[in-house]
Amino acid sequence: MNTATNSQNPSGPRKIGKLTVTVDRNLCIGAASCIAVAPKAYVLDSEAKAVFLDTADQESPETIIDSAKACPVAAIIINDETGKQIYP
Ligand code: SF4
Known part of the structure; x- marks a missing residue:
C-alpha cells in the first residue's frame, strides 16, 4: 500500500522533477480525477483532499500537468523550475 509523504505539508508544495506542485486544499473537492x-502521485486523505504519495516522482511531468488539467476545480497548481506558474 502506498503511503503519503511529508505529514506537515501532505498537499505540497511538492517537488516532482522540475515541477513544484501544490494542491489547494480549500479548492479540492475530492473528485479524484x-x-x-x-495514480502514483496522489491519494485522498481522511478529509477527502488530495495528498502526495512517495511515488509521485515516478509520474512524468506531462502526466502531472495532465492531472492538473483534469481537476474540475483547478486545485492543482504547478510552477516550473524558475518559479513561474504554468498551470492553471
Ligand atoms: S482532481 Fe482536484 S478536486 Fe479532485 S481530488 Fe484531485 S485536486 Fe482534488
Missing part, C-alpha cells in the same frame, strides 16, 4: 490520471 487527478488520481485517475496520475
Whole structure:
C-alpha cells in the first residue's frame, strides 16, 4: 500500500522533477480525477483532499500537468523550475 509523504505539508508544495506542485486544499473537492490520471502521485486523505504519495516522482511531468488539467476545480497548481506558474 502506498503511503503519503511529508505529514506537515501532505498537499505540497511538492517537488516532482522540475515541477513544484501544490494542491489547494480549500479548492479540492475530492473528485479524484487527478488520481485517475496520475495514480502514483496522489491519494485522498481522511478529509477527502488530495495528498502526495512517495511515488509521485515516478509520474512524468506531462502526466502531472495532465492531472492538473483534469481537476474540475483547478486545485492543482504547478510552477516550473524558475518559479513561474504554468498551470492553471
Ligand atoms: S482532481 Fe482536484 S478536486 Fe479532485 S481530488 Fe484531485 S485536486 Fe482534488
